[in-house]
Structure formats: structure tokens, C-alpha cells
Amino acid sequence: MAAQMPPLNPPTTWTSAAVKELKAKLRTEKDSMVTVYRGDIMTVHVPTVPEANKVCWEFATDGYDIGFGIYFDWTPVTSRSITVHISESSDDEDEEEELEGPVGNGDVEKGSKTHTNSNLSEILPVYRQDSHLSVQGGSHEFPGEGTYLLKFDNSYSLWRNKTLYYRVYYSA
Template sequence: MEKLEATSELQSRLSSLSVSSFSGIASKNCDSNPLDRLQSTDLSQPVTEPDNQQQKNDDSNTKRLQATKDKPVAGGEPQDSTTEKSSHPGEKKELPALQPATTWTSVEIKELKAKLKEEKDSVVTVYRGDIMTIHVPTTPEAKRVCWEFATDGYDIGFGVYFDWSPVTSRAITVHISESSDDEDEDELEAGPVIPGDVEKGSKPTVNSNLGEIMPVYRQDSHLVVQGGSHEFPGEGTYLIKFDNSYSLWRNKTLYYRVYYSA
């Protein structure tokens, strides 16, 4: 009975107190609907934030984006995304287009060989695995370069290129180089062009000034005379190639002449 009376008296005292009776606590009216301040726990429903909270989030995101954009690149000024990228230093420059060569054949192979035997340095041996390149610079006195050639017994690879580098000498020179290609067979059958295969077509070059007029192909120069010409595209040097790099065993006897025409 005494315990019940004590409990009743305590409840009476608590009910007479107000929020203002405690120091440090301000009186504030509660929201009419406190449940509106709670986020939904149903994951299938989108979470809707109050307008003022959404505005705060938008302002915060804007500040973060602005800080990222203005952040300087390491060791330099802030990067501007609108700045155009400079071209790569190693980018290959565009070369002028080259017109195709004019070519022909002749059955008078015996007559050509007999005539060239009487001329100095017109009959040479292109050894197995070697490439003979004739450098022919352009000259103001002529308009085109011409060539004729034949071989004994077997064919030979032939191609024409043009180096756009400025001419420093008017002398016609001959260079012999060894092939770095290893073939499994002696002389493979001629076929379609395969990039990088000297015997079946031209191979890539590291000279950025070099243009291709005729890719290297095996020519039946042991059956008919192979001839051709090309009009000067401008100042530069022709590279006329006789290619025996595909042969592992056979040297080739070459009869040739290269000359200018007006």
C-alpha cells in the first residue's frame, strides 16, 4: 500500500514539470508528423529527400566537381580539356602521290644481251641472298628515268622506289646489301603479294621519305626483256632494286641499263 502511494506521488511531480524547468534545453515544437522525417526501409521504393537536403547535396557535388576541374596537373598548370592535342613527334608525314610506271617487254632478249656485253659495267652478278640497288638522282636536263634488263637462266626480283630527300649528288651509284630474310626453300613459286615478303612483294621500309612506284616482284627476265620508265615527280632519287634475296643457292647474271630521257 505504501509503495503504491509513493509511485502515485512521483507521477504527480513529473507531470507538473515542463521542458523549461531544465537549464540548457530550449523549448521547441515537434513536427506534426514525425514519421515524415524517417527514410523508408522498403528497398523497392526510392528514397525521397526533403527539398532543402537535396539542394545541399547538389551544392556539395558542384563544389567537388569544381575542385577537381581546377586541380593542377602534377608539375604544371591546370589542364584545360579544350586544349587541342599536339601531333605525335613520330607521326609519319604524308608524301605526295606517285604515278605508276610505264612498263613493257620485248622478245629481243638475245640482241639486248649482245649489245650490253659491249658496254662497261652493264653485265653483273647478283649473288644469292643479295640485293643490288641503283640510286638514280633526278636531273634538270631530263624528264624521266628508263630501264631495261634481262637475266640468264632464272628470274630476278625487281622494284622501283622514290626517295623525296633533297638531292646532294648527281652521281648514279650502285649499292649491294645482304638480305636479312631466311627462306626455308631455294626459290619459292611466285604468288600474291604478302606484306613483308621480299620475294612476293615489297617489304616495309623505315625511310619516311621513301615512296613506292613498283613493289618488288619476281620478273621473267630470263624469257623476255623487261623494260619501263617513270616521269620525274619532283626532285629526289630513284631506287631501282634487283633482288636475289629469295635464292639460297643460285647467283643471277644480270644484263641491265638505266638511262635518262627528255
């Protein structure tokens, strides 16, 4: 399968000072404001869809930073639903999370490079983002059919839960 995977282009990323505006808007939207508990990793699974050619994201947090990274799973899409999975740090991950791959074993501060799923390609390694100071956003053009894994990593935090405001959407 690895021979069939084309190289991935880097994502387009940006920041914005409009943190208060984004938080105010997302507070009113269902499932756009969540708590990522200390030690946990939240993965948003975003399948590619025929009606669009790129995925876009924006997020911010209250008070503290959070790790963020993007991966692409080349496994054929079986569901068009965007889903969210929460896992504890890699020591406690179940079999499904091990298939998802890379986060837990790497250093969030330096970026994660560990892959346990041969169908998984790294687009943006997990790095801590100053999402409490500015909106973090970006987009990535679909490389083919598959599912994006947007990882919000709070596994490095021993004491602090993070309130995360996020949205993921498609663009043509």
C-alpha cells in the first residue's frame, strides 16, 4: 500500500487575532466547544467527500496551549460522517486507537514522527499551538480518497483540562 501513496503537499496554515469572535460564534454551534481532559487526545475523523476538494479547520482554546497535528488515512471511506474519538495517553489506548497511529509515543513539544498504521501519512506533526493567544487555522487539498485525522493532544498536561473551540468544514 505504501507504494501507492503519493507524496502529500503541506497544509496551508494561518493565525488570526480574532480569538474572542471565533469563541463567541462557536459557543452557539452544537459540538463546537469541548473539553479535552488532561492526558487525553481528541481525534476528529473527517472523510473526504466527492462534493469538495479540501478540508478546512479553525480552533482556539481558553487559557493554555494544545498540541495539534494532521494525518491522512488512505483506507477507503466507508462513512461520510465526521466523528470524534477521545483516547487517553498511549499507555492506555485500545486496539482501535493503535491503528489510528502516531500521537502518544512522540514528544508533543518536538512533533510526533511515530507511525503504527501503514495506511497513515503525516501531513502536520503534532506540535503545541498557542491557540489561547490566536486562532489557528488552515486547509489541505484532498490527496485522494481517505480520512483526515485531526489530533488535539493534551496528553502532556498533568493538571490542566483544555476548553477547545473548533470547526471543521469542506471547501470546493
